[in-house]
Amino acid sequence: MSTTNHDTTRQVALITGASRGIGQALALGFADAGYDVIVTDLPQTETELRKTAEMIGLRDRKAWLYTLDVSKREQIDATVQRALADAGRIDVLVNNAGILKPSLLQDLDEKTWDAHFDVNVKGVLMMCQAIMPHMRTRRSGRVINIASIAGRQGVATQGHYAATKSAVITLTRVLAQEAGMDGVTVNAICPGIILTEMGRNNLGSEEAVRHWEEVAALKRLGKPEDIVGPALFFASEQSAFVTGQALNVCGGIYFH
Numbered sequence: 001m002s003t004t005n006h007d008t009t010r011q012v013a014l015i016t017g018a019s020r021g022i023g024q025a026l027a028l029g030f031a032d033a034g035y036d037v038i039v040t041d042l043p044q045t046e047t048e049l050r051k052t053a054e055m056i057g058l059r060d061r062k063a064w065l066y067t068l069d070v071s072k073r074e075q076i077d078a079t080v081q082r083a084l085a086d087a088g089r090i091d092v093l094v095n096n097a098g099i100l101k102p103s104l105l106q107d108l109d110e111k112t113w114d115a116h117f118d119v120n121v122k123g124v125l126m127m128c129q130a131i132m133p134h135m136r137t138r139r140s141g142r143v144i145n146i147a148s149i150a151g152r153q154g155v156a157t158q159g160h161y162a163a164t165k166s167a168v169i170t171l172t173r174v175l176a177q178e179a180g181m182d183g184v185t186v187n188a189i190c191p192g193i194i195l196t197e198m199g200r201n202n203l204g205s206e207e208a209v210r211h212w213e214e215v216a217a218l219k220r221l222g223k224p225e226d227i228v229g230p231a232l233f234f235a236s237e238q239s240a241f242v243t244g245q246a247l248n249v250c251g252g253i254y255f256h
């Protein structure tokens with residue numbers, strides 16, 4: 001979906017993995033906050049992605065939709081070029097796309113390790129390499145990387161995933177140091193357990209849900225919408241002096 005009549009006063013956010021879960025909530029949350037939104041996700045999600053774009057349209061905001069595998073540099077470069085031509089600008093990049101296939105480290109095969117690093121780490125790096133030059137030229141931009149509390153703590157059966165999310169936190173700190181002089185901030189959000197397809201698959205049972213609800217200080221697990229407020233903060237002028245940080249958004253299940 002694309003629309004004409006580019007309005008230069010409206011800010012544009014690009015969100016990866018926006019067909020469902022946290023990415024979809026972010027796309028709609030940014031639209032509700034007044035942003036036009038570029039939504040991207042894998043080709044096989046196009047039907048759902050189109051629904052996200054339609055819901056943005058219903059909020060009277062512009063939506064541009066592109067299918068994109070964030071582990072493929074040539075797709076990223078072509079998509080970013082098209083998106084910049086269509087939308088005219090990208091003010092906010094949210095690197096949300098991610099995968100989690102649990103396995104004990106002892107049993108982990110190389111293909112699974114590589115797939116997690118390709119999507120969760122290289123995908124973030126390549127999206128930043130494609131979009132941050134545009135932000136730096138404009139001397140303005142916000143990058144928000146969706147990491148995880150797993151990247152701080154490490155979690156049994158998620159060693160490979162946790163390692164990718166630790167890497168995302170480190171990339172966030174370094175990109176912030178490398179881009180700050182050009183007016184671009186880079187921050188990360190570390191969600192706790194959010195009840196999306198990934199979150200539910202990961203917990204596996206209703207007993208596990210109840211256990212973690214009891215552990216959480218706020219006595220509940222997260223909804224995708226719980227990530228929206230912190231992301232809007234990092235996107236806004238209110239966070240102008242905040243960069244290179246990683247914020248836990250977990251209802252109080254982890255405190256470091």
Ligand SMILES: NC(=O)c1ccc[n+]([C@@H]2O[C@H](COP(=O)([O-])OP(=O)(O)OC[C@H]3O[C@@H](n4cnc5c(N)ncnc54)[C@H](O)[C@@H]3O)[C@@H](O)[C@H]2O)c1
Nearest residue numbers: 017021022069070096097098148191193194196197198199
């Ligand atoms: N749900 C949780 O409990 C939780 C906790 C901490 C962090 N996170 C992180 O939040 C982000 C969103 O997770 P979610 O819970 O909404 O998961 P989800 O599985 O519901 O959604 C992930 C999205 O990423 C997309 N995606 C996967 N591989 C991709 C690729 N190669 N290219 C482009 N898109 C791709 C999927 O199609 C999907 O739309 C992920 O980075 C995840 O690691 C989730």
